[in-house]
Amino acid sequence: MAFPVVDSEYLKDVDKARRDLRALISSRNCAPIMLRLAYTSLSLPLSVSVCFPRKWHDAGTYDAKIKTGGPNGSIRNEEEYTHGSNNGLKKAIDFCEEVKSKHPRITYADLYQLAGVIAVEVTGGPTIDFVPGRKDSKISPKEGLLPDAKQGAPHLRDIFYRMGLSDQDVVALSGGHTLGRAHPERSGFDGPWTKEPLKFDNSYFVELLKGESEGLLKLPTDMTLLDDPQFRHFVELYAKDEDAFFRDYAESHKKLSELGFAPRSSGSKAIVKDNTILTQSAFGVAVAAAVVILGYFYEVRHRIK
Structure with a gap:
């Protein structure tokens, strides 16, 4: 399907949708599942749907080598x-x-990724830059592209590196587990990762370093973040510095939500066009004003003579 025309009217609709999503997510306490939707719409494999937030499911299917999958709305x-x-x-x-x-x-x-952004913001998380212009697809990826919650570091790296993401992205995005809980009928696992599953903060990492906590979930992929030295470095950083976690999470989330999407070369064309028109119009007004002013001075000088 074609890229949308991201003109001024489209941007107005995005702002209105942002307000509607904020009201909907706040009133229905559905931030966790909206974040999962955004992840899922990135087309990740089966296991990632368990070990990472829902947003993975649309974006997580992206393959950086062959440029397939990504946030294209096919989850619908x-x-x-x-x-x-x-x-x-x-x-x-x-x-x-x-x-x-x-x-x-x-x-x-765009809507599913915007919902993920709002889900993080309304629960106290960082503000995430959102650039519209994604096109929809009716072609669904095959099942089994998401990470497996029962496997270790090599598997996680295979999945994330396939998408063009880094070790830091792995850990930062894992922090999305601060929201929501696992449901046995959906994943086979049961329970929240944190004591306040409707609050976005760095408590996922704090609880992870504490070890076993009654009533809180720790999957094999969670424990992998502790066992692997490169992953653990970021776990310890985020546990003691929430600002660092928020900063890195916002960057990783944005990166994930734009897999296979090039805002500057596609969705932004209309915006650039509008800006060009505005610039040209402003230049025209300036030229017209200069002509009037010069004409005025010419008339004054002519009268003096």
Whole structure:
């Protein structure tokens, strides 16, 4: 499908959708599942849906080598949202449909990623830069592209490196577990990772370093972040410095949400065009003003003579 025309009207719709999403997520306490939707719409494999937030499911399927997958809104297809790794996401898709019906110009791909951004913000997390212009796709990726929660560091690196992400991205994005909980009917695991699963903070890393905590979940992939020296460095940093976590998370989230999407070369064309028109108009006004002023001085000088 074609890229949307990101003109001034599209940007107005994005702002309105942002407000509607903020109200919806706040009133229904659905931030965790909206974040999972954003991740999932990036098309990640089955295991990532368990060990990472829902946003993984749309974006996590991206392959940097062959340029396939990514945040393209295909999660809305029944073929995809019925994947085992996407259990429960139909609810988030329906929530987004309420907003989509009010702002039909916005692509599903933009809407799902915007929902993930808002989910983080309304729960106290960092502000994440959002650039619109993603195009929708009706082609769903095959199942099994997300990380496996039962495997270790080599597997995580295989998945993340495939998407063009780094060790730091792995740990920062894992911090998204600060929101929500695992459900046995969806993943086979049960429980939250933190004591306040509706608050975005650095408590995931704090709890991870504490060791076993009654009632809190720690998956094999969580423990891998402690066992691997490169991963553990970032765990310890984020546990003691929430500002550092917020900064790195915002960057990693943005990177994930733009996998396979080049804002400057596609979605931004219309914005650049609008800016060019405005610049040209301003120049025209300036030239016209200069002509009037010069004419005035010429007339005054002529009268003096």
